Amino acid sequence: MSDLNRASASADKTPRTERGRKTLRRLLEAAAEEFGERGYHEAAITGITGRAGVALGSFYTYFESKEEVFRALVRDMSRATRAHVAEAVKDAPDRIAAERIGLTAFIAFVRQHRELYRIIEEAQFVADDVYREHYRTFVEGYRRNLAAAAARGEIVAGDDEPRAWALIGMSVFLGMRYGIWEEDLSPAEVADAAISLVAEGLRKRG
Amino acid sequence: MSDLNRASASADKTPRTERGRKTLRRLLEAAAEEFGERGYHEAAITGITGRAGVALGSFYTYFESKEEVFRALVRDMSRATRAHVAEAVKDAPDRIAAERIGLTAFIAFVRQHRELYRIIEEAQFVADDVYREHYRTFVEGYRRNLAAAAARGEIVAGDDEPRAWALIGMSVFLGMRYGIWEEDLSPAEVADAAISLVAEGLRKRG
Secondary structure, X not given: OHHHXXXXXOHHHOOOOHHHHHHHHHHHHHHHHHHHHHHHXXXXXXXXXXXXXXXXXXXXXXXXXXXXXXXXXXXXXXXXXXXXXXXXHOOOOOHHHHHHHHHHHHHHHHHHOOHHHHHHHHXXXXXXXXXXXXXXXXXXXXXXXXHHHHHOOOEXXXXXXXXXXXXXXXXXXXXXXXXXXOOOOOHHHHHXXXXXXXXXXXXXXX | OHHHHHHOOOHHHOOOOHHHHHHHHHXXXXXXXXXXXXXXXXXXXXXXXXXXXXXXXXXXXXXXXXXXXXXXXXXXXXXXXXXXXXXXHOOOOOHHHHHHHHHHHHHHHHHHOOHHHHHHHHHXXXXXXXXXXXXXXXXXXHHHHHHHHHXXXXXXXXXXXXXXXXXXXXXXXXXXXXXXHOOOOOHHHHHHHHHHHHHHOOEOOO
């Protein structure tokens, strides 16, 4: 709930009861549908409450405005994406295996959450700070993983911040092309091709 | 001019005189400023003609609507970006050198054309077909370059379409982070880190 805390204007909007948490979750899921289908400018708070089956007054228990629910949604989707990938890779034997498993899981996640890209991408025009926070948070975790793997001797050492941005850009574009636009390769096939490039390198040896 | 031809509703809007070509160029440069600063929805045709110092009637000699000039602008920026990178890499001795020089040139280009990202990114909400065409055209060139380099034995063979999407995603994110958000590394430093990753690979060798 810490993400939602930060997104709320006042911390006392965080639900204290199980029922409140369920209502908040329903509102966020409805917001993902409403913003994903209609875009930020066409989306309406009444569209969100209608989809959620929640009274309009209840909406204002949790959010003060359309912008506030949008910001909370971007943070919630960002957290859910990172959690999904982290869960998928938690038993990976090493960093390169984790890259392959993580990219496969990410593309599969995108296929099941097709509204993800539209909402995150629109954030750069509606709430650029939340858009940047999304990628900076992703990169920070990635950078730490690369540094730890280099320290363990699993990968070559390098400049981890640009390496992390490079790897995340790669994943985002592969997710767009093979997750949303067309599904002509499976997530595992895409990850095999991309992680082979990243793990072994383009240079021909020997 | 072929891009502009396609963007126009009727081919006979393509200027036939040098003066007409200059007016069209001024309109596109003014459109880049207007859309880049104000975004698509706030931008106005009168804002474009005012910046260009061109009469409103002349605008309609070239474009029928705000959407039409926006579409022509995205295609024009896409073509200019590809031309800039192609020119930079034309004397590169091999594919890996071309990757490094091309990425350096791309990040430098982004720093000098800061409106590029906002306009291209907004295209996905305004004219998604032109947004997709932009990346598909980039990928198609990249894919051919990778295939030719593999055939010459300069790089290892692989699945060139996902490899091309991976490399372009990498470049786009590095351009965003180090071209627009912050300039704490030089374009060459960013390219060295990223192309080292791509050329040599992450895997540690004996």
